[in-house]
Amino acid sequence: MTIKWLYEEEVSAIKMFGRQGASAPLAQCIHASRLIGASKTLVVHGGGNTSVKTTTRDVLGREVNTIYIKASGHDLAGINIDGFTALDLDKLKELEGLNRLSDDHMLAVFNQAKLDFRSPSPSVETLMHVFLPAPYIFHTHANSVLAVTNQPNGKTQAAKVFGPNVIVLPYAMSGFELAKKAAIAARKYPDVSALVVIKHGVFTFGISAKEAYGNMIRVVNFAKASVKRSRKRVFVGRSQPFLPYSRQKLAPLLRGALISSTGETSGVILEFRTNQLIRKFLDGKDLTRYANTGPVTPDHVIWTKPKPLILPSEFDAITVRRAVEKFTVAYKRYFTKNNQRFGKTKTMREASPRVVLVPGQGLYGAGDTAENASMIADLAENWIEVITAAESIGKFSSISTRDMFDIEYWSPESAKLEVAISPPLKGRVALITGGGSGIGQATAQIFRDAGAEVVVLDVNANATRSVAEKLDGLGLVVDVTDAIAVGQAFKRVISSFGGLDIVVSNAGGAWQGEIGTVSESVLRKSFELNFFAHQTIAQNAVRVMRAQHSAGGSGGCILFNTSKQAVNPGKNFGPYGLPKAATLFLVRQYALDHGKHGIRTGGVNADRVRSGLLSDEMIAMRSKARKLSEDEYLRGNLLGREVTANDVAKAFLDLALSPSTTGAILTVDGGNIEAALR
């Protein structure tokens, strides 16, 4: 790695962060943090941390010795001034005099030492930065350093590779005790430039940010050179056929089995990854050995769990389900056994795997949101890179199972996982057709607000893009009357999320004409969009939902926009009402035929909703024909209120959230007895 520190960039960083209120030392620390964060071989996702010791002034103008430390969970890449917490350095230094410090006390003192009570929680490795004397301290989990230290003889290896200028400490959990040991060693050898903790990572020191950064690159380069020197061929052995198409079959089965293992309490999103390095790793004949050894650095355990699930490359619903069950049983055993040491005070988190390896294919990151699934997949890729390097110079070794548990259930780490009340559709995937505008857009929005990952299908490219972007979802430009395009769209959904839970088949179009004289082509066009498209969408959904259900998961929920016309025909509205009546029938037929596959259905009968279908012009025309004002026309119902797209969206959400309701039609029209279902 080359040192990327440029004087001009340092100066502009001081200016830029200075404008945000950072002193020069803090600005230089932020600048270095960003340089480190930019390299994925040094840190990934919130990994690593940086600090600077300086002085600030309190409200009385007194000088306070201060440490700025990266806040817990923040990414070094692109970090800003608000990614750092300022702490009273002297107050924290006093802790070194203690013999013991509980985690709860440690966190309490962190809070008391905050110079601004609104600051985020500081890194769990704060005491290391406080007790070590250097003004600038940077910490990473650099891949090549881990390749050297994650060996059965890691300590000897590391001492040989890094030389006398670097302190090497055996593995110990981050926190008070490790920080004390590090400080004692640093005082004994005041000239060292770095400290390596076996099976964890490296801390580098400097009197300037530039020096500490330079030391980081130098240490990493030592490790890299050593890996390069002794590299041997790895993962020779069996070769699996690459099965690109079975992914479409496997993902919904895996997703169903994973959801089932959580007792349906939460959904799961799957992110698939594959490349040559991953394939080679998966094809190695010793896969079960090195893949079950443990994490490459302890931090990752809270996201990835200590071990991945390895699936057979030949699979069906039963084998996938059994494999997941076997994993969860083993995880529960690991939890129960280790929880004894803590007097059974810990509460088990979900027992299902977070990383799933599929020889011959690739890996899946499984998360409760698309964002987390992607992060877990990144961590898994990083894990493979490190193990590959470690195996190429020796034999990959990790921390003990005991140490894994201690870190996985360490309260300061767990704080990263704590979130406010989960929204009801977290980890669920909802697809909305006609999602680019009107009722579809409102529905996509309401499902996103309820925590679902949304897929917006619309024929209008700009509308699709803008809604999908706004909702951080997947936008697919699809004409729902094109069965091939619809099939491809469902494939994309499986590739992106692993499966599907809710479909709102909403796209429609209003055709008019007197039924005795209307042309057949108008009628057929309307049937294509207002009936056959619903049928195509529903058939595709059934295929995915059935697979999920066959592996133990809930099937899913298919909802249709049926419209009031389905039960209460309007004059000259036959071409629209007829297919809608057939679609209303679909609600019941799918409920009847596929209830056994865990598939629920529902329909929403809406009326007089301002949308693409009922445009402003149509409202003007119709209200005029009825000799009403536009407002009177729109509020012409029992409740006397205008029905909005959002009211309809809410009805779709209510149906999706009612686990024992199927085949039901919900009317959303403000009250109209003539159109009531009978």
Ligand SMILES: [Zn+2]
């Ligand atoms: Zn660390």
